[in-house]
Amino acid sequence: MLKRTLISACTAAFIGLSGAALAGGHGEKPEANPWTNFALQNTLNKMPAGNAANGKELSDQWMCAACHGETGKSPSRNYASINGMPKEYTIKMMLDYRDGRRWENYKQANIMVKLAQSMNDQEIADLAAFYAEQPLTNWTDSTDVDxxxxxxxxxxxxxxxxxxxxxxxxxxxxxxxxxxxxxxxxxxxxxxxxxxxxxxxxxxxxxxxxxxxxxxxxxxxxxxxxxxxxxxxxxxx
Missing domain, CATH: 1.10.760.10 (Cytochrome c-like domain)
Incomplete structure (x- = not known):
């Protein structure tokens, strides 16, 4: 039942997207230059400061919890956990989805691509700040170390x-x-x-x-x- 609810929520979030990002051709890959260390750092420096409280509201609005969990800990083995993720990394990933640098499998990543293309820099920074504030958590309790x-x-x-x-x-x-x-x-x-x-x-x-x-x-x-x-x-x- 939980899995079915999560899938329905993901679908609803995707269908609910609006604006120019969804008006383009299906699966058309944007062209973006590969990152250089200078270009990436310069881009991050220009990003607005994130507001974690606004990020929480955005995560609810976009139903991020359907795939990544309420605080970023994935409820499923199909999606990444993003709780405790450094804000710079989350910003980079969203920009990579938005600009076409991360496009290894459009069929699997299309929701993230469309979400990123629908967000402005402030919204991306706010989401990143929210997830960065969440505590890291274990996925398993195994004590065996190879x-x-x-x-x-x-x-x-x-x-x-x-x-x-x-x-x-x-x-x-x-x-x-x-x-x-x-x-x-x-x-x-x-x-x-x-x-x-x-x-x-x-x-x-x-x-x-x-x-x-x-x-x-x-x-x-x-x-x-x-x-x-x-x-x-x-x-x-």
Whole structure:
């Protein structure tokens, strides 16, 4: 019953969108230049300050909870958890959806694309501020830690030129700036994301960092990392 209600709410939110964003051709991909570090930082600096209270109202208005949960913790294994996500990262993702940098699978991402295209910069900043204020949460309570995966997270793999995950995403998976938090992420979403980078379907990462780091990871390692972060204790610095 819950799953059916969530799907209905997602559909209603999508149907309820209005304005020029929905007037364009179906699935027409906007053209946007890839990010450079300077261009991204310059864009973020120009974004308005976000208001978390307004962001909460927007999340209700756009029925974000139907897919991502009331506070950003996904109620489903189909969608990402975005609670505790750094505001800069959420802003970047929404701009990437809006401008066509994130378009790896339009059939799966069309709701996010249309939502982003319907929002102005202030609304995007407000939503990002709301989700950034929400606490990180565990997805699972497993205490089993694979030593090989733990080493990959903390030490990386010099032989394969794989940088430690913690060096960018934080020791506690808390993320920072445009680097997303990973602690408590839905494992299925984590795996899909890593495979999308690995297969070249997703390429909105600045300097193609994730595309490079995921290239030599095995399926077993990707699943191991997904399980590792899903159970990571919720700590946000």
């Amino acid at each position: 030593p090989k995966i733990d080493r990959l997270v903390r030490k990386g793999d010099v032989n394969r030129m794989i940088t430690p995950c913690a060096s960018c995403h934080g020791v506690h998976g808390e993320g920072h700036g445009v680097v997303p938090s990973l602690a408590g992420q839905v494992p299925e979403y984590f795996v899909r994301t890593m495979k999308a980078y690995q297969d070249g379907q997703r390429h909105n990462d600045v300097n193609q960092g994730m595309s490079q780091f995921t290239h030599d990871l095995t399926d077993e390692e990707i699943q191991g990392l997904a399980d590792y972060y899903a159970a990571m204790p919720a700590v946000k610095e």
